Amino acid sequence: MTGTISRGRGLLATMTLIVVCSGVVQGYLTPLLPVVGRHIGLSGVGQNNLYLLSQLAFAVLTPLLSRWGDIHGHRRLLRVAVAMVAAGSLLIAVRPTTATLAVGMTLQGAVVGFFPLLAGILRSRAPERGRTGMSVLVGALLLSIGVGGLAAGSLSEEHASAGLWTAVPFALLALAAALALPDSTTRRAGRFNTAAATLLTVGLGALVLVLAQGGTWGWSSAPTLATVAVAVVALVLWVRVEQHSAHPLVDVRLLRNARLAVISAHTFCAAFGTIGFLGANAVFLGAHRDGNGYGQGLGSQDIALISLAMVVAGCAGSTATPRLARLIGDRATLATGGGVGTAGFTSLVFFHASLPQYLAGALVVGVATGMFEAVTRTLSVEVVDDAETALSVGINELALSLGAAIGAAVIGALFAAHPAAGGGIAPAGYLWAWAACAAVALAGAVIGLLFKGGAAPATASTPTLMTTSGEAA
Structure with missing residues (x-):
């Protein structure tokens, strides 16, 4: 067959x-x-x-x-x-x-x-x-x-x-x-780096756990400080192991390439809000205003239609991005994508009382999602030598996954810190979450301005390739 x-x-x-x-x-x-x-x-x-x-x-x-x-x-x-x-x-x-x-x-x-x-x-x-x-x-x-x-x-x-x-x-x-x-x-070819995989898993798990539960535990409590220490030690050791390994799980040495470092940092900031926010988006749309003081009280089908509309907006943003890059350049496109994300979340902070108001901001966030996914995946291929393409894309994908996970964790922590009187999430929890996403998206726009164009560097190839490609979240 x-x-x-x-x-x-x-x-x-x-x-x-x-x-x-x-x-x-x-x-x-x-x-x-x-x-x-x-x-x-x-x-x-x-x-x-x-x-x-x-x-x-x-x-x-x-x-x-x-x-x-x-x-x-x-x-x-x-x-x-x-x-x-x-x-x-x-x-x-x-x-x-x-x-x-x-x-x-x-x-x-x-x-x-x-x-x-x-x-x-x-x-x-x-x-x-x-x-x-x-x-x-x-x-x-x-x-x-x-x-x-x-x-x-x-x-x-x-x-x-x-x-x-x-x-x-x-x-x-x-x-x-x-x-x-x-x-x-x-x-x-190659061998699996068990030590690197273990350290990365422990470090990420501890980091996300403390972001999600720190407000409940107390940010200065012993469990929080101990978990922070585990996360920091594990991730620092992971970087050191990867740097000295002949068979790295993720070749972090490529981040010495300043352009790839800028792209990955921008990806992290963009994914923090646009992807990290998706779970919170559904919770807000499904919440009943009478019981929670916020939300739209929508059923699953209506929430799915709005999610589909955001996907269509993302497709439009992705399709338009290559032409935009030809017109204004890669650096300006990165900054513009971050700016669009900032505008979308800022709109949600101030305009969310009615469904049309909320939908307008959510669709702008959808456009920003398509823009960053298109431009960062393209540039992560172009800024390195051909032999390092797969490794470069892999680092960018890891930055995307990390941004989304940490974004969701921060949003969850802000929700937990603002409970409603009768259960659920108080409106202030959403305001802080949208504001945090807007601030991180703005940081991504500023980071995008640091990108410098030019030909792909002729760097020496590395012995291990991690075959990866773009995956939408």
């Missing part, structure tokens, strides 16, 4: 099935969280913490799956990743509880490996279709994120948990497609 799809349209069509599963998984739970949360007794803070957990899984699994793919084969790890997603989706659908949602969403975090591993297969099996193929796959991903949310929202209108089955058939189709794909012809 694999011989019939080893090249051409059959290969691309099979990959598209897998990418559609990725999009559905990333999009279907967000509009369901308010309804399912009420069904299982989960508060707004708890709903945001579940979203935070999924973003943490993205951050940890991004380098792990990519590196394992380089060592053990892209097809093998793709099958493992799809199987993890299928198992997580089925677990959530069969028995929706707080615990199963947490475990299932963690397993679903393996979607972050789909694009890197598919890119490795596409690059080696059909290099002539590389640029066109990736464009098709990205388009399918973005559209399926919105459509997946809409389908889940429609199903949940009949029963709160019915929408949780949305991802199951797509995951099973993706698993069949992964079994049919050929393997990449890229030479397998």
